[in-house]
Amino acid sequence: MSKQIIKTDKAPAPIGPYNQAIKTNDFLFISGQVAINPATNEIVTNSIVNETHQVMKNIEAILKEANIGFQHVVKTTIFLSDMNLFADINTVYAHYFEGDFPARETIAVKGLPKNANVEISMTAVVHL
Secondary structure, three states: OOOEEEOOOOOOOOOOOOOOEEEEOOEEEEEEEOOEEOOOOEEOOOOHHHHHHHHHHHHHHHHHHOOOOHHHEEEEEEEEOOHHHHHHHHHHHHOOOOOOOOEEEEEEOOOOHHHOOEEEEEEEEOOO
């Protein structure tokens, strides 16, 4: 089994002992992403819509670094600070996929890194 670290400066650097993503054989495992803008290293929290777009842009940059796209995503986990944010996050999230959506769970948690309101992790297949 091969293991490749995926790293891009177009997504925020890890804030702990982990990598942005790991590619192994036919899978890409993307670590949970919050809305840190990699250009400023500041978290986007002015609106839940903008925050969610930033999270998805960070994930998109990691997918591109691995030479794949959202159509390769098979599983998503969404962590929310408040389940009342679900509808807005769901609307933004849906715009990044065409056709078939991945499997997913959404979980409300007590707290997220950097006081974020949303964190998303994904698993993708390398070959369709």
